[in-house]
Every structure is written in structure tokens, then in C-alpha cells.
Amino acid sequence: MKINKIIISFISAAVILLSTSVASFAKVVGDKIVLGAAISLTGKYSSNGVHTQNGYNMAVDRINSMGGVKVGGKTYKFDIIYYDDESNPKRAAQLAERLISQDGVEFMLGPYSSGLTKAIAPVTEKYGVPMVEANGASRSLFTKGYKYLFAVLAPANLYLDVAIDLAVEKNNGKPVTVAMAFEQDAFSQDVRLGVLEAIKRTGSKQVIDDKLPKELNDMAATLVKVKQMKPDVLVVSGHTKGALTAIRQISEMKVDVPMLAMTHCDAAKLSKQHGKNSQYALCASQWHKTLTYKDDFFKDGMTYDADFTKEFGYAPPYQAAESSAALLVFKDAFERANSFDQKKVRDALAATNMQTFYGNIKFASGGQNVDKPMVLFQVMCDDSGKCENKVVAPTKWASAKLIHPIPSWSQR
Amino acid sequence: MDFLVFQYPMITVQACLDGILLGILFALIAYGMALQWGVMNIINIAQGDLVILGGYIAYFMYLYGIHPAWGVIVSPIIMYFVGIAIYKLVINKVVDRDLFISILATFGISILFMQLMNFAFGADVVLANSHYGTTMLFDNNVVLPNSKIFSAFISILFAICLVIYMKKSKLGRAIRATAQNARAAKILGVDTEKVYAATFGINAALCGVAGALISITFTIHPYMGLPYTIRSFMIVIIAGLGNLPGVAMSGMGLGVFEEFADYILGTEFRIGSVFLLLVLILVYRRFKLSRKREYLK
Numbered sequence: 001m002k003i004n005k006i007i008i009s010f011i012s013a014a015v016i017l018l019s020t021s022v023a024s025f026a027k028v029v030g031d032k033i034v035l036g037a038a039i040s041l042t043g044k045y046s047s048n049g050v051h052t053q054n055g056y057n058m059a060v061d062r063i064n065s066m067g068g069v070k071v072g073g074k075t076y077k078f079d080i081i082y083y084d085d086e087s088n089p090k091r092a093a094q095l096a097e098r099l100i101s102q103d104g105v106e107f108m109l110g111p112y113s114s115g116l117t118k119a120i121a122p123v124t125e126k127y128g129v130p131m132v133e134a135n136g137a138s139r140s141l142f143t144k145g146y147k148y149l150f151a152v153l154a155p156a157n158l159y160l161d162v163a164i165d166l167a168v169e170k171n172n173g174k175p176v177t178v179a180m181a182f183e184q185d186a187f188s189q190d191v192r193l194g195v196l197e198a199i200k201r202t203g204s205k206q207v208i209d210d211k212l213p214k215e216l217n218d219m220a221a222t223l224v225k226v227k228q229m230k231p232d233v234l235v236v237s238g239h240t241k242g243a244l245t246a247i248r249q250i251s252e253m254k255v256d257v258p259m260l261a262m263t264h265c266d267a268a269k270l271s272k273q274h275g276k277n278s279q280y281a282l283c284a285s286q287w288h289k290t291l292t293y294k295d296d297f298f299k300d301g302m303t304y305d306a307d308f309t310k311e312f313g314y315a316p317p318y319q320a321a322e323s324s325a326a327l328l329v330f331k332d333a334f335e336r337a338n339s340f341d342q343k344k345v346r347d348a349l350a351a352t353n354m355q356t357f358y359g360n361i362k363f364a365s366g367g368q369n370v371d372k373p374m375v376l377f378q379v380m381c382d383d384s385g386k387c388e389n390k391v392v393a394p395t396k397w398a399s400a401k402l403i404h405p406i407p408s409w410s411q412r
Numbered sequence: 413m414d415f416l417v418f419q420y421p422m423i424t425v426q427a428c429l430d431g432i433l434l435g436i437l438f439a440l441i442a443y444g445m446a447l448q449w450g451v452m453n454i455i456n457i458a459q460g461d462l463v464i465l466g467g468y469i470a471y472f473m474y475l476y477g478i479h480p481a482w483g484v485i486v487s488p489i490i491m492y493f494v495g496i497a498i499y500k501l502v503i504n505k506v507v508d509r510d511l512f513i514s515i516l517a518t519f520g521i522s523i524l525f526m527q528l529m530n531f532a533f534g535a536d537v538v539l540a541n542s543h544y545g546t547t548m549l550f551d552n553n554v555v556l557p558n559s560k561i562f563s564a565f566i567s568i569l570f571a572i573c574l575v576i577y578m579k580k581s582k583l584g585r586a587i588r589a590t591a592q593n594a595r596a597a598k599i600l601g602v603d604t605e606k607v608y609a610a611t612f613g614i615n616a617a618l619c620g621v622a623g624a625l626i627s628i629t630f631t632i633h634p635y636m637g638l639p640y641t642i643r644s645f646m647i648v649i650i651a652g653l654g655n656l657p658g659v660a661m662s663g664m665g666l667g668v669f670e671e672f673a674d675y676i677l678g679t680e681f682r683i684g685s686v687f688l689l690l691v692l693i694l695v696y697r698r699f700k701l702s703r704k705r706e707y708l709k
């Protein structure tokens with residue numbers, strides 16, 4: 001009996017100790033709201049991981065310096081605990097677990113890439129931790145019925161369907177023929193689904209449907225087919241390496257196609273690597289600095305671009321902009337919930353309806369942002385060889401007129 | 413299934429030429445692997461990573477305004493010393509051991525290289541532009557980027573030089589002697605330690621050349637090495653050790669096979685079909701060997 005009592009008291013003491021130690025780490029310490037994030041600082045996503053982190057940090061500094069977050073009449077400041085997930089989904093899930101159960105984080109920011117977000121979402125869902133993510137666009141994230149996942153970006157299937165619509169519009173409303181080359185990964189295949197839907201909707205026809213391998217660095221075979229079939233549109237999605245490989249081989253093989261639409265051109269810094277060869281390529285983007293959305297913290301895209309460049313020494317890719325927007329969404333939700341109760345914050349997030357410099361944000365029941373269209377920009381170069389990305393669609397935001405069809409290589 | 417290749421005969425020509433040019437480049441990497449496998453009995457999993465490192469050397473020259481084609485000369489020189497350093501630090505400790513240990517050791521080197529390159533050069537995909545233009549054949553129906561032709565030409569040049577070097581030079585003879593029988597060579601006064609180091613260095617230098625060529629024709633990324641290791645491994649397996657013309661033939665054959673698999677089965681089966689081919693060849697080899705064995709009995 002006595003031993004039993006000792007054991008029981010020992011266990012209860014341990015439990016109390018443990019629970020207090022967790023509580024002392026909890027999300028709101030003093031005047032700080034501690035958010036957790038697993039980010040790819042090393043490994044294959046490390047460049048975009050760093051963009052994400054810079055975007056988060058920029059927004060944290062800005063919000064804190066402009067008065068912080070007001071909840072219950074008190075002002076709080078944001079703080080983020082970062083861990084390096086090594087671009088590895090397994091590691092990311094472990095770190096999410098650690099952030100929540102050891103560090104006591106009650107609100108999370110997303111990692112970089114759809115794959116890693118997919119690994120973390122079940123963990124945050126299990127613990128009921130609201131996560132605002134800015135870099136996971138795969139459609140499958142939003143069809144699983146997650147309640148605590150919110151994405152400020154448009155889902156992957158909306159990336160390139162605009163291009164098909166645009167091609168049909170340029171073809172006087174008549175259906176077009178489409179050649180597709182997509183990498184075999186979750187994100188690119190989602191982009192493909194969106195394109196397929198657009199093809200069906202417009203009554204167009206797919207003439208090539210190639211799936212590119214993960215270690216893709218040669219798509220000559222696809223391009224030979226394109227040369228023979230002469231489609232109206234060529235759509236390519238395969239992350240940065242897909243965009244770079246496509247431009248290199250299209251220019252080398254002199255493939256003439258009236259419209260070329262791609263993803264990841266921003267990150268690929270196409271025009272920097274390929275100069276004038278990348279001219280006329282259409283690129284899907286979540287954000288562009290010339291869009292005229294506004295908010296109180298970053299003012300507008302141009303100001304954000306200038307401030308970011310000043311702080312980090314390079315122009316912000318959209319990955320950074322959307323990451324900054326995630327913090328604005330959190331701040332807004334905390335203030336509307338006027339509480340740090342996870343359920344209340346979650347409900348406030350679900351009811352979000354705001355404009356940020358990055359775009360309008362309003363979540364559908366699946367957690368994806370439905371209020372922000374994708375933009376398409378076209379790479380345009382002047383005679384000196386200096387290239388710029390100009391928004392050409394949707395027409396509401398366009399800063400330049402689409403050049404269509406692309407001049408053939410013999411005329412360039 | 414797609415039969416475009418039969419509807420448009422020019423695609424067949426294009427596929428063959430693309431495959432051969434690609435295959436020659438693969439064969440160069442496989443040549444290095446066969447050499448060191450034959451001499452030292454080491455299967456180098458880090459082969460592809462050495463290729464990528466060589467590519468980065470050419471890329472950095474390109475960044476500093478030097479034409480990346482010069483990388484074909486600079487990169488092997490640097491890589492030769494990198495190879496010797498790897499040999500002195502790691503390989504000489506595993507060279508007489510079990511094959512499994514050398515695979516583990518080179519696998520470790522491969523991971524280390526990937527992470528170091530990622531750390532030093534970043535995770536961006538990069539490439540070097542040669543501005544070599546394009547050759548059009550058959551009324552513009554067949555296109556060949558000159559960079560690919562250049563790559564194949566340089567690969568052949570290096571391969572020929574190496575064959576001559578192995579035949580004529582003192583070190584070449586020592587390497588061949590060591591490959592035949594290391595113990596006997598040692599007894600007869602060949603410094604096998606030196607031979608091993610030189611072999612590993614030559615292999616790394618060949619990887620350097622191939623890497624520079626790949627940065628001109630394709631793209632470079634710290635994590636892109638493994639496919640090159642696998643392909644060269646396959647080429648050596650198909651050709652057999654010590655069979656240099658075989659390496660060249662199987663390299664080109666594999667290149668053409670890949671291209672046709674791409675056109676007929678679809679791009680998604682490109683790499684898979686290569687693996688299938690490997691299995692078929694190994695099964696066929698075994699079958700042939702067992703028949704021979706029966707005959708001997």
C-alpha cells in the first residue's frame with residue numbers, strides 16, 4: 001500500500017511538474033505571442049525556405065513596430081520559433097510535434113512547399129492548432145476537410161487555367177490545341193488538373209500530355225513532339241528546373257509556339273539566366289508588385305518591394321510576399337477573436353475577409369483563399385536586353401498588353 | 413502508348429541523334445566508373461556528385477565572365493586534385509576491404525558532397541549559357557543544339573586521349589597491371605598506392621569534364637547527381653568491366669533506347685524503361701552463364 005501511495009504521488013508530482021513546465025512555455029509569454037514554424041533552411045528547398053523566413057520576419061518586425069496586436073485591451077508582440085526541417089517531410093512532421101508538445105506553441109505558420117505542408121497539417125489538426133500557411137498550394141491540402149489549416153494563396157489548380165482562357169480569347173473564342181508537360185509531383189499534377197478542366201470547359205483539345213520525371217533536365221523529346229504537332233499553347237510546370245530547362249531547350253531547338261505558359265518563372269529568375277531567350281514566356285504568379293492591393297502595414301506592392309529590397313538586398317519573390325501576408329492574417333484574426341483561445345482564433349480565421357498588399361483574403365471551407373486570382377505576367381525585354389515581368393492578365397490588373405502570338409525564332 | 417514516332421519518320425532520326433549525343437556523354441562518366449571499378453574494385457556512388465561539382469566549376473567561370481567551354485579544361489584539373497584528396501582521406505582505408513564497405517563509404521561521401529554543395533552554392537537550379545546556336549538538318553525537321561554536338565565531340569576527344577594514355581604511358585601501364593593483378597604488380601615494383609590515387613584522380617577529372625559539359629547542355633543542381641551515378645553504373649554493368657568499346661556502345665545504345673522509350677511509352681516511363689532493360693540484361697547474362705556452366709560440367 002505504502003509503495004503504491006509513493007508511486008502515485010510521484011507520478012502526480014511528475015504530471016504537475018510537466019504540465020506547469022509546458023504552461024510556462026505556452027504561446028503567450030508576457031506580452032509575446034509565440035508562433036512556431038518549421039522552415040527549410042537547408043536541403044533542396046533552402047532558397048525558397050529562406051524567402052519564406054524573410055517574409056515572416058519582415059512582417060513580424062513591421063507589425064511589432066507599428067503597435068503590435070491588441071487583444072483584450074493589452075498589446076502583444078509577435079515572436080517566432082523556427083526549426084530547420086532540412087526539406088524533409090518526416091522531419092517537418094517531427095518538428096511540428098515538438099513545437100506543439102514541447103515548446104507549447106499554440107499557433108503555427110506554414111513551411112515551404114506543398115509536400116511539407118502536407119506532412120505538417122495532420123499534426124496541427126490533431127492538436128487543434130490553427131496554422132496559416134503561405135506556401136502549400138496543392139489542391140489535396142484543401143479536400144481533406146482540415147479545420148485548422150488556412151492558406152493565403154490560391155490553390156495549384158488555378159495557376160495556369162487562366163492561360164487557356166486567354167488563348168481561347170485570343171483565338172476569337174474558338175477552342176485551341178494544348179500541349180502539356182508536367183512534372184510528376186503533387187503540385188505540378190494539380191496544376192495539370194486545373195488546365196485539363198479549362199480545356200474541357202472551353203472545348204479545347206489536348207494534343208500532348210507528357211509527365212516529366214523528377215530528375216528532369218532534358219525535355220527534348222517533348223519539344224520535338226511540339227514541333228510536329230504545332231499546338232496553340234504549350235504549358236509547362238516542373239518547378240524551377242522545369243522552367244529553366246524549357247526555356248533553354250525551346251530556344252536551342254527553335255520551337256515556335258504561339259503561347260508558352262509556365263509556373264515558377266519568378267523563382268527561376270528566367271530573364272537573368274536566359275536573357276532575351278526567355279522573352280514572351282507567360283508566367284503564373286501569386287503576386288506581382290504592380291498589383292494595386294493595399295493595407296496599413298506595407299501600404300502596397302511597390303512599397304513592399306522597395307522595403308524588402310532594402311532590408312534583404314534582393315527583390316522579393318512572391319514566396320516572400322505571401323509569407324508576410326500570413327502574419328497580417330494572424331494579427332487580424334487575433335484582434336477579431338479578442339482572445340487566445342484556439343477555437344475562437346480558428347473561427348475568426350475562418351471568417352477572415354480582408355485586403356492585404358498581397359491581395360484579398362477570404363477562406364473557403366477547405367481553407368484555401370478564394371478571393372485572390374492568379375496573375376499572369378509576360379517576360380518583356382527592351383532592345384538593350386534588359387527584361388522585365390509585366391502583368392498581362394487578368395485584364396483588371398494588366399500593366400502591359402499581351403504579345404500574341406509569340407514571334408517565330410526566325411523573326412527574332 | 414504513342415506512335416507519333418512512326419507517323420513522322422523525322423522523329424526517328426531526331427530520336428537516334430539525340431540519343432547518341434546524350435549516350436556519348438553518359439559513356440564518358442561510365443568510362444571513369446569502369447576504370448576505377450576495374451582497378452580498385454570500388455563502386456563509386458559519389459560519381460554523380462563529382463559530375464555536379466565539376467559542373468559548378470564551369471558555372472562559376474561563366475558567372476565571372478569566362479566562357480563556360482573553358483571549364484572543360486579547368487574543371488578536370490581541379491577535380492583531379494579533389495579526387496586525390498578523397499582517395500587519401502577515405503578511399504585508401506577501404507580499398508582492400510569488402511565491396512559493401514566501399515559502397516557505404518562512397519555513399520557517405522555522396523551525401524556529404526550534396527550537402528556541402530547545397531551549403532556553398534545554394535539550392536537554386538543553375539546553368540551556363542554557351543550561345544553556340546543550333547544546327548538544322550533535313551529541311552529544319554531535325555534540330556540539334558550545337559552545345560550537344562560540342563559535348564559529344566569533347567567526350568570522344570577525352571576518351572581517345574585516355575585510351576592512348578593508358579596504352580602508351582608508364583602510369584597507364586602500371587594502372588593496367590594493377591587492374592590485372594594488384595599483388596603481382598606490387599611484387600614487380602609497381603607502387604599500387606600511387607596507382608590507386610592516380611586512378612581515382614583520373615576518374616574525378618573525367619567527371620569534371622562531363623560536369624562542365626552538362627552545365628552547358630542541361631542544368632546543375634546539388635541534388636541531381638544520383639541519376640548520373642545510376643546511369644553510369646548501368647552502362648558498366650551492360651558493357652562488363654574492362655570493355656571500353658563496350659562502354660561506348662552501351663552508352664549510346666542506352667541513350668537511343670531512352671529516347672525511343674520516351675516517344676513510344678511516354679516520358680514518365682523513360683527512367684523506368686532503363687531499369688527494365690537492366691533487369692532483362694542481367695537475367696539474360698545469368699541464363700547464358702548457367703548454360704556455359706552446364707556445358708563445362
